[in-house]
Amino acid sequence: xxxxxxxxxxxxxxxxxxxxxxxxxxxxxxxxxxxxxxxxxxxxxxxxxxxxxxxxxxxxxxxxxxxxxxxxxxxxxxxxxxxxxxxxxxxxxxxxxxxxxxxxxxxxxxxxxxxxxxxxxxxxxxxxxxxxxxxxxxxxxxxxxxxxxxxxxxxxxxxxxxxxxxxxxxxxxxxxxxxxxxxxxxxxxxxxxxxxxxxxxxxxxxxxxxxxxxxxxxxxxxxxxxxxxxxxxxxxxxxxxxxxxxxxxxxxxxxxxxxxxxxxxxxxxxxxxxxxxxxxxxxxxxxxxxxxxxxxxxxxxxxxxxxxxxxxxxxxxxxxxxxxxxxxxxxxxxxxxxxxxxxxxxxxx
Numbered sequence: 001x002x003x004x005x006x007x008x009x010x011x012x013x014x015x016x017x018x019x020x021x022x023x024x025x026x027x028x029x030x031x032x033x034x035x036x037x038x039x040x041x042x043x044x045x046x047x048x049x050x051x052x053x054x055x056x057x058x059x060x061x062x063x064x065x066x067x068x069x070x071x072x073x074x075x076x077x078x079x080x081x082x083x084x085x086x087x088x089x090x091x092x093x094x095x096x097x098x099x100x101x102x103x104x105x106x107x108x109x110x111x112x113x114x115x116x117x118x119x120x121x122x123x124x125x126x127x128x129x130x131x132x133x134x135x136x137x138x139x140x141x142x143x144x145x146x147x148x149x150x151x152x153x154x155x156x157x158x159x160x161x162x163x164x165x166x167x168x169x170x171x172x173x174x175x176x177x178x179x180x181x182x183x184x185x186x187x188x189x190x191x192x193x194x195x196x197x198x199x200x201x202x203x204x205x206x207x208x209x210x211x212x213x214x215x216x217x218x219x220x221x222x223x224x225x226x227x228x229x230x231x232x233x234x235x236x237x238x239x240x241x242x243x244x245x246x247x248x249x250x251x252x253x254x255x256x257x258x259x260x261x262x263x264x265x266x267x268x269x270x271x272x273x274x275x276x277x278x279x280x281x282x283x284x285x286x287x288x289x290x291x292x293x294x295x296x297x298x299x300x301x302x303x304x305x306x307x308x309x310x311x312x313x314x315x316x317x318x319x320x321x322x323x324x325x326x327x328x329x330x331x332x333x334x335x336x337x338x339x340x341x342x343x344x345x346x347x348x349x
Contacts, residue, residue: 009075009184012226015267017070021306028309031320035064058332061325062283065318067239067250067276068311070232072195075188077145080138087115087135103155105146105162112139123165125172133177137185140166140173144192156200163193164206167213187220191233198240210240214253231257231269235276242280251280268307271300275315282322287329294322 029037039054054060088096092114099107112120118129120139128136143162150159166173166189174182194213197206214237221230234257242250257273264270274297282290298319301307307315325332 009188010180012224013228013232015228015231015261015264015269017228017232017272018268018311019308021308021312025309028313028316031313031317034313035317035321056324056328058325058328061321061328062285065279065282065321066314067235067242067254067279068272068314069198069239070235070272072188072191072236074145074148075141077142077148080141080145083138084112084115084120084142087117087120088112089114089116103150103153103158105143105150105158106165108146109139109143109162122173123169125169125175128173131176133181136173136176137181140185140189144189147192147196151196151199156196157203159196160200160203160206163189163196167193183220183224187217187224187226187229190214190217190220191229191236194233194236194240198236198243201240201243207240207244210237210244214240227260227264228269231260231273234260235273238276238280242283247280247284251277251284254280266300266303268304271297271304271315274300275318278322279318282325287326290322291326294319 036053085093085096088111092111096108096111099105099111106123109121109123112122113124113127115129115135117132117135119127120129120132120135122128122136122139122143143166147159147162150156150162170186170189174185177185190213193206194210194217197203197210197213201207214233218230218233218237221227221233234253238250238253238257241247241253254273254276258270258277261267261270261273274293278290278293278297281293297315301312301315306312
């Protein structure tokens with residue numbers, strides 16, 4: 001009863017991290033058409049300039065590959081929100097809903113100081129009600145949901161502020177939780193903060209902490225013996241590091257996920273891990289390693305049930321870009337080799 005019969009966060013997640021095809025999503029396009037359409041949509045200038053095809057060379061292919069992002073899911077958001085609304089006196093409830101409609105989520109949390117059991121404002125833990133661990137958890141889960149809504153509604157800075165305050169006040173606000181429960185919630189909150197780094201790369205204050213968020217979350221997943229959550233967290237961290245230009249770190253943490261999955265059965269988590277390794281190695285100009293990882297993920301996809309089209313589109317696009325880079329590699333090497341030799345003669349080194 002304590003967890004309302006929902007203990008899913010205390011168990012590991014399934015390794016089926018990519019949704020299966022429903023048959024209702026838009027069909028997959030040939031990768032070269034999809035990539036060209038994307039480039040045309042991004043292009044500026046006159047109609048003529050926009051219609052001009054981009055130069056298809058190795059730098060183009062390498063700059064267009066991206067690691068797959070596995071989002072973190074808000075846990076039972078509607079249920080937690082309903083629970084919190086029940087705890088508010090009638091006089092405060094309408095004000096709370098008005099703030100919510102305006103996206104003023106920090107103001108909503110401040111109103112929880114008026115909750116009937118006592119203050120549930122987890123952003124101000126000094127005045128927090130004692131011995132109500134499940135209500136505290138409910139509010140923290142609600143904030144994770146709100147931060148996701150902020151990102152959806154282009155209110156990134158609000159998401160950053162919310163999660164930063166939660167993380168910085170966490171040790172105090174979680175004081176009444178059972179140690180095992182506390183570990184689960186801390187891992188989830190650090191992982192959420194890491195995810196917000198991915199969506200808000202321009203927020204230097206937050207992204208400077210991305211490595212620390214990853215270390216804190218991953219160490220707890222290992223302690224909880226949740227290998228799939230750990231691997232998903234590694235892939236998320238690697239996507240953040242990739243975007244920051246820390247390419248060898250991105251590869252290293254993706255490799256950690258692969259090591260963890262070494263004896264695991266075939267899964268979409270394993271396919272995404274190989275896909276992301278193919279990306280992290282091609283951007284470091286390591287063609288042989290990249291094509292080996294590419295072969296691994298393509299072979300895995302043949303053994304898996306049909307995955308959702310939007311996910312398959314990215315897997316197709318990466319395959320096309322890496323194979324195109326492989327085809328163009330000899331002339332690319334020749335060109336860069338010539339440039340280097342010209343530089344040598346020019347500067348006399």
